[in-house]
Amino acid sequence: MTDTILSVRNLCTEFTVESGTVRVLDGVSFDVPKGKTLGIVGESGCGKSVTAASIMRLLPQPHGKIVSGEILYDGKNLATLSKEDMYKVRGDKISMIFQEPMTALNPVHTVGRQICEVYELHRPDYDKDKRKQKAIRMLEKVGIPEPAKRFDEYPHQLSGGMRQRVMIAIALACEPDILIADEPTTALDVTIQAQILDLMKKLQDDNGMSIIFITHDLGVVAEMCDEVVVMYAGRAAEQADVFKLFENPSHPYTHGLLSSIPKLDSQPRTQLPTIPGSVPSLLNMPSGCRFQNRCDFATDQCQQTPEQTLIASDHKVFCWQWQTLNQKRAEA
């Protein structure tokens, strides 16, 4: 496995709601490879975005809280870093882009000012002209035509794709080590989506940053990512190299996900394969493996929380029954 730049260890995040405390993340562990893209996939509500928010320490206050676990970056534990130190990390070392470019820009400030703000915060030695020059350079880098003119425009004057480019320019202004992209293309139409993905890849090649790419679109994962973490109900189910994962899914949930993608050679007008059952409520999780009630391979052993098993050096799975699954697939 390649160098790790950020490593999440046993992360537990809880939310206080009216009916009690909900453990949204329960022992999530994964590593972000340096200079590569890590995809986090999973269905809605599995904790992808909460993972991202936990890394950025942007959990909604006062409800959300990291209760245990470590987020190791550059010798520091982000989970326990002071508020002031966290201000310095955000935007400079770790940045984030959001799903909705239409609302993630402040409507009353010009695009240029919003990029310059990053420099104001993290590069105090830059004077006004230098900030402006850098900001225009960033706009140009993310492929915005006439960057000097766009600098003075307001978000409402830009299209959705342009705004997402501006968001990327803001996020990458200080050349961070890690970019967290929380479904950055979900709100865009497909052609723009491809452009934005290309742009992100290109900028990654230029800067050598790592990307944490959160999505529920396995197609985008195959396109973008070097490694993938599959999450289910607040836990990591499997982490693997993207090719290994698609070739050799070793968690029954991953297997189920991949087999429910419609294929060109599947029989027309038949039902698509699905994973039976539904995700248990966060308030009422079964003990042990959280997938057991939907899993074809569940045994008594699954009453215990599965441990991390290394299948290969770049393939980890959190399942007791992965060998059974692989055997069965080999037979089929």
Add this chain to the structure above:
Amino acid sequence: MTDQAINQTAPAAKAKREFFSPLTLKKLRRFRAIRRGYVSFLILAGLLLFSLFAELFINNRALLVKYEGKLYFPTYSDVYVGTEFGLDYQYETNYRDLQAKFAAEGGDNFVIMPLVPWNAYEQDFIEGSFPPYPPSMEREHYLGTDAIGRDVLARLVYGFRVAMTFAITTVAVSMTIGVIFGCMMGYYGGWVDLVGQRLIEIMTVVPFLYIIMVVANILQPSVWVLALIYILFGWMASTWYMRSMTYKERARDYVMAAKSIGVSNRRIIISHILPNTMVMIVTMVPFFMVAAIGALTSLDYLGFGVKPPTPSLGELLKQGKAHLDSPWIVSSAIAATTLILVLVQFIGEAIREAFDPKRYTKYE
């Protein structure tokens, strides 16, 4: 693009950049287009400017005195005693008499008096009759005098100045406090919000009028003491609006995005949320000013206001009511008060209309 090329294009873009955002400019244009409000604004601004320099127009000190070849400008200078101009007294010169004296003597000496040669405090007594005196061009009481012989016009203008100072100060200070509190409550939520809400509720139910009465009975309050009390019990007015607006803005994505680039909470409130909620604050200002002027006037009217002999509209109204047989007092006071309140109200309505976002977007 090279650095140089960027440097070249940047100034060109800079030239276009205005101080206000295009949206704000649009609102200002719209405000100017609403004739009634804009004209009211110009009139009120003119009146305010005039009242700030009222000493030049309505004053018992001369604008210019020429005596023995020397020029004197008493308006803003130290007091010139009578002996300075060859008179036989050691207190401040009566320039009206001096003017009459120089005119009678002939010669080079002269006095130029302001348009209204009375100030708001001095009493005029005509031998053989008692004030109030009706309007008279001859004695230059253009709106007459009040019950103890003070010039009504002078009292109105200086009273207007006092009222506007009071209104602007209290609105500015109480809005600042209210905005800070409202933002904090809306942004931080939780116990800050809870404690803030209770505090404001308690403050709101304290009977403001009784407090004023008690204070007025202990000490005759100056304008500033009144303003202080008014701020103390009036800052809550804008907190609720600010709180709910901030609550709404806080949940928007751009706040999260700002946090994700490392913006601190304080900076988010000041430079990201406030500009987005500013519209409402601006819209409310004129209406709060109407309220402040109204409050001061009614307190003065009831006799709990500024300590006499501070010129005030409310005090003039009170006198007018006591001397209904001298209608010039009550009519001027009512006309002036109404004019001011109507002007401010018109401005407020125009601002509200100009800033109304519904005007930009309409759905069938």
